[in-house]
Amino acid sequence: MFRNQYDTDVTTWSPAGRLFQVEYAMEAVKQGSAAIGLRSKTHVVLGCVNKANSELSSHQKKIFKVDDHIGVAIAGLTADGRVLSRYMRNECINYSFTYESPLPVGRLVVQLADKAQVCTQRSWKRPYGVGLLVAGLDESGAHLYYNCPSGNYFEYQAFAIGSRSQAAKTYLERRFESFRDASRDDLVKDALMAIRETLQGETLKSLVCTVAVVGVGEPFHILDQGTVQQMIDAFEIVAEQEGPAAEPDTEAGQEASAEPEPEQGAAAGEGVAPMDI
Amino acid sequence: MTKQQANWSPYDNNGGSCVAIAGADYCVIAADTRMSTGYNILTRDYSKICKLADKCVMASSGFQADVRALQKQLAARHLIYQHQHNKQMSCPAMAQLLSNTLYYKRFFPYYSFNVLGGLDNEGKGCVFTYDAVGSYEKVGYSSQGSGSTLIMPFLDNQLKSPSPLLLPAQDAVTPLVEAEAIDLVKTVFASASERDIYTVRRQTRTCYHKCSWYPPGIHGT
Numbered sequence A: 001m002f003r004n005q006y007d008t009d010v011t012t013w014s015p016a017g018r019l020f021q022v023e024y025a026m027e028a029v030k031q032g033s034a035a036i037g038l039r040s041k042t043h044v045v046l047g048c049v050n051k052a053n054s055e056l057s058s059h060q061k062k063i064f065k066v067d068d069h070i071g072v073a074i075a076g077l078t079a080d081g082r083v084l085s086r087y088m089r090n091e092c093i094n095y096s097f098t099y100e101s102p103l104p105v106g107r108l109v110v111q112l113a114d115k116a117q118v119c120t121q122r123s124w125k126r127p128y129g130v131g132l133l134v135a136g137l138d139e140s141g142a143h144l145y146y147n148c149p150s151g152n153y154f155e156y157q158a159f160a161i162g163s164r165s166q167a168a169k170t171y172l173e174r175r176f177e178s179f180r181d182a183s184r185d186d187l188v189k190d191a192l193m194a195i196r197e198t199l200q201g202e203t204l205k206s207l208v209c210t211v212a213v214v215g216v217g218e219p220f221h222i223l224d225q226g227t228v229q230q231m232i233d234a235f236e237i238v239a240e241q242e243g244p245a246a247e248p249d250t251e252a253g254q255e256a257s258a259e260p261e262p263e264q265g266a267a268a269g270e271g272v273a274p275m276d277i
Numbered sequence B: 001m002t003k004q005q006a007n008w009s010p011y012d013n014n015g016g017s018c019v020a021i022a023g024a025d026y027c028v029i030a031a032d033t034r035m036s037t038g039y040n041i042l043t044r045d046y047s048k049i050c051k052l053a054d055k056c057v058m059a060s061s062g063f064q065a066d067v068r069a070l071q072k073q074l075a076a077r078h079l080i081y082q083h084q085h086n087k088q089m090s091c092p093a094m095a096q097l098l099s100n101t102l103y104y105k106r107f108f109p110y111y112s113f114n115v116l117g118g119l120d121n122e123g124k125g126c127v128f129t130y131d132a133v134g135s136y137e138k139v140g141y142s143s144q145g146s147g148s149t150l151i152m153p154f155l156d157n158q159l160k161s162p163s164p165l166l167l168p169a170q171d172a173v174t175p176l177v178e179a180e181a182i183d184l185v186k187t188v189f190a191s192a193s194e195r196d197i198y199t200v201r202r203q204t205r206t207c208y209h210k211c212s213w214y215p216p217g218i219h220g221t
Helices: A020-031 A078-099 A105-118 A165-178 A184-199 A225-245 A248-258 A261-270 B064-085 B091-104 B148-159 B178-195
Strands: A035-039 A043-049 A063-067 A070-076 A130-138 A141-147 A153-155 A158-161 A209-215 A218-222 B017-022 B026-032 B035-037 B040-043 B049-053 B056-062 B112-119 B125-130 B136-139 B141-145 B203-209 B213-219
Touching: A020 A070, A020 A130, A035 A070, A035 A130, A035 A141, A035 A165, A035 A184, A043 A070, A043 A130, A043 A141, A043 A184, A063 A078, A063 A209, A063 A218, A070 A078, A070 A209, A078 A105, A078 A130, A078 B064, A105 A130, A105 A141, A105 A153, A130 A158, A130 A209, A141 A158, A158 A165, A158 A184, A165 A184, A184 A209, A184 A225, B017 B056, B017 B112, B017 B125, B017 B148, B017 B178, B026 B049, B026 B056, B026 B112, B026 B125, B026 B178, B049 B064, B049 B091, B049 B203, B056 B064, B056 B091, B056 B141, B064 B091, B064 B112, B091 B112, B091 B125, B091 B136, B112 B141, B112 B203, B125 B141, B141 B148, B148 B178, B178 B203
Parallel strands: none
Antiparallel strands: A035 A043, A035 A158, A043 A209, A063 A070, A070 A130, A130 A141, A141 A153, A209 A218, B017 B026, B017 B141, B026 B203, B035 B040, B049 B056, B056 B112, B112 B125, B125 B136, B203 B213
16 A cells, blocks of 8 residues: 555655565566576576577676685576676675685675675665575585575575476475485586476577586586587486376476477577677 | 985896797797795796787796786786677787786886787788887797796707798798607707706797697796
């Protein structure tokens, strides 16, 4: 009822004790295309859906390498995400320069959160409209954090943000107990399955998603399309072999992908072609 | 009343010599391993060579604390470049960056005498030689450091290239093969160590080849 009266400034409280501008910023995160993250004891995997504005344009880059041991996936205002990635890269470089050791992820997310909080308490600023899934490795193991525009941050075993992320979250909630001890490849497979959930019927192809990994002995890097497609093909073949007795989610995936198949074949040539940025 | 002079200097000279030779498809960079102060030896086993980028290596003699600071600066700037351009810096690009970084401290210089070596974008060997404040030149071979007065004339004798002032421009890189160049480098340190107390025969040497490259190793003689 009172929402519109108290939502002009970020520095105005509502009678219910809410800051509407901050909540609107979190709304922007929900509108962005999906990003997911999951971790085991030794590896963290980030994945995101590549959404392009039109068939003619390239898709926006949503996963950024911050340092050899840290990477970030964003959802929301990509421009804000880019700026924050640049900040994170700078912090890592400066810390490495001074201490000759990698910046612990936990410290970085706190700095990021404090930076976001500043924008919720200045009348001449606005909150960052982007949610960040920060994946990193440090002495205490593998970590996945979620930083939101409000300045809060949380650590997760697995999480999904952006549009249709609830489907991915449901999948992750079902499976998360197995992640801790999962192998690197199983973790990537789970990430792809989670991404598939957010596509809701669309076929999962390496063109529509980006996957990145960081782990013990493995610096943060984005997997190339060939590798991703191979992994998709591998578990889809397994699903087909298992037949109708397969798990409900793969079955649903199969049925859904059977329908758009003929259209896919026809539209293959005109499909969105993400350019390498 | 005479002007008061400083009774403390921020600089020290840790001695040593560096050499680099460029060929048609290779580059050899070497530096001796002694670090001294005054008439004493601080360590017999110090590498003055630093890898700045995939195909670019810097050897520096002078004040090693300044050298270390310079190496860290360049490494940090290289990381930023990689984030922005999604690729490694080329040797000529790094050469320009080094020059600018040195001149930035024109009025409190890095006491660092550098020689940069590597392969350019076409896979040809390149060597850049510097003074302490960033004046640099692309050459076919160079030496810096306490032994350079002994080494340079010998390299000139063996490898003298046509003048860079000639027109049309002639290739500065030596026609020698890599094995011959490496042999020359070993000879050069053997000779310089005879008369320069700050230079020893033992050296760290990196060889860049168009097809593969050898990581820096300690080579005895």
